[in-house]
Amino acid sequence: MGKDVIIACDFPNAGQTFAFLDMFAGRKPFVKIGMELFYSEGPGIVREIKRKGYKVFLDLKLHDIPNTVKRTMMVLSGLDVDICNVHASGTKRMMEAALEGLTRPDGTRPLLIAVTQLTSTDQESMEKELLIKEPMDEVVMHYAMNAKEAGLDGVVCSPLEAEKVHLECGKDFLTVTPGIRFANGVMGDQKRVTTPAEAKRIGADYIVVGRQITAAADPVAVYNRCVEEFVD
Ligand code: C5P
Numbered sequence: 181m182g183k184d185v186i187i188a189c190d191f192p193n194a195g196q197t198f199a200f201l202d203m204f205a206g207r208k209p210f211v212k213i214g215m216e217l218f219y220s221e222g223p224g225i226v227r228e229i230k231r232k233g234y235k236v237f238l239d240l241k242l243h244d245i246p247n248t249v250k251r252t253m254m255v256l257s258g259l260d261v262d263i264c265n266v267h268a269s270g271t272k273r274m275m276e277a278a279l280e281g282l283t284r285p286d287g288t289r290p291l292l293i294a295v296t297q298l299t300s301t302d303q304e305s306m307e308k309e310l311l312i313k314e315p316m317d318e319v320v321m322h323y324a325m326n327a328k329e330a331g332l333d334g335v336v337c338s339p340l341e342a343e344k345v346h347l348e349c350g351k352d353f354l355t356v357t358p359g360i361r362f363a364n365g366v367m368g369d370q371k372r373v374t375t376p377a378e379a380k381r382i383g384a385d386y387i388v389v390g391r392q393i394t395a396a397a398d399p400v401a402v403y404n405r406c407v408e409e410f411v412d
Contacts, residue, residue, distance in 0.1 A: 185376070185406045186210040186237055188358070188390030194221050194228070201234070203400055210262075212237040212388055226259045236261040237356070237388075241295055243267035246277035253281030261290050263356070265336060268294035268323035275330035291354065293334040294327040296320040296341070299359035302371040316372075317341055324349050338372035339379035339387065346383055358388040360406070376409035384410075 187209050191197045197217060201209075211234045213226055218240060230236055238261040242249045249266060256264055266278045275294060283289040297306065297320055306312045312319055324335045324345045334354025337345055342355035359373040379387050387410050389403075396402040 183380075183384075183411050184210045184235075184386050185403065185410055186212050186356070186386050186388045187393055187403065188212045188214060188239075188388050190214055190216050190390050190394065192216060192220055194225050197225070197229075200394065200399065201229075201232075204403070205400075208232075208234045209403060210235045210237065210386070212239050212390075214239045215241070223259055226261060230260055237263040237265075237386075238290075239265055241265055241267055242278060243270045244274070246271075246274045249274050250277035250281035253278045257282045257284055257289060263291045263293060265293045265295060268296055268327050268335065272326050272330045275327055275332055279331050291333040293336055293354060293356055294323065294330075294332050295336045296323040296327075297337075299338045299357075299372045300369045317344060321345065321348050324353070328353055334385070336388075339374045339382055339384045340372055342379070342384040343382045351383075354385045355383070356386045356388060357384040358390070360387045360389045361392060362405075376406045380410045 189197050189211050211229055213236055217225055226236060226238060238256065242252060243266065264282060266275055279292055282292055297316060303316050306316065320337050320341045321344060325348060327335050328349045334356060335345060336356045338359050339357040342357055345355050357379055360376055360379060361373045363375055376387055389406055393399045393402045
């Protein structure tokens with residue numbers, strides 16, 4: 181899998197999701213299904229989108245005791261998605277359990293990546309609320325290394341951290357980066373953000389773009405702009 185733009189399809193139901201995807205007229209962008217859509221429609225929406233030929237990043241961010249995560253990943257492995265994820269803060273043992281659960285009897289499995297620190301978290305909230313006092317990039321690198329040691333394929337991090345993750349964990353260790361905004365874009369709740377062009381320069385493998393595309397007057401034009409800036 182190469183560099184790509186993943187669209188966060190944060191919609192409340194299947195109807196809105198397919199109305200959105202149909203605007204792409206036969207093109208099949210890489211789709212991220214998150215909690216909102218999954219919890220409203222259930223696993224059927226994942227099967228349906230896969231059946232239509234899209235690549236799917238199932239972004240459920242599992243974080244629980246290792247046994248529960250393992251058993252849940254066994255269920256998710258049957259959905260045949262391309263990428264799944266967990267929170268790295270669930271510990272290495274939890275990440276190893278996730279990997280075990282996700283691996284099918286024939287040895288195949290979707291890619292598994294770990295969320296380091298959410299791109300909506302900044303240094304101040306991490307220190308004051310989570311009582312983590314180290315600098316953000318050290319925390320992200322430490323979590324990334326834990327994920328690598330647990331055998332995962334990469335991390336979700338801010339594009340601003342992608343270069344360092346590659347330096348420390350190897351260039352093949354995937355960096356999937358939300359927090360993408362155009363220079364004049366609205367920040368919303370995201371804090372550690374950058375543009376698609378800058379994410380490319382820093383070396384992110386995948387950018388995840390949600391509201392910049394889904395809430396645009398012309399989503400296809402904005403998607404094309406992301407592809408031009410990040411992939412081409
Ligand atoms: O709308 P926006 O571009 O901010 O959407 C970003 C998407 O990436 C959301 O679906 C959000 O759940 C997800 N995400 C994130 N930060 C992470 C992991 C996932 O923003 N660390």
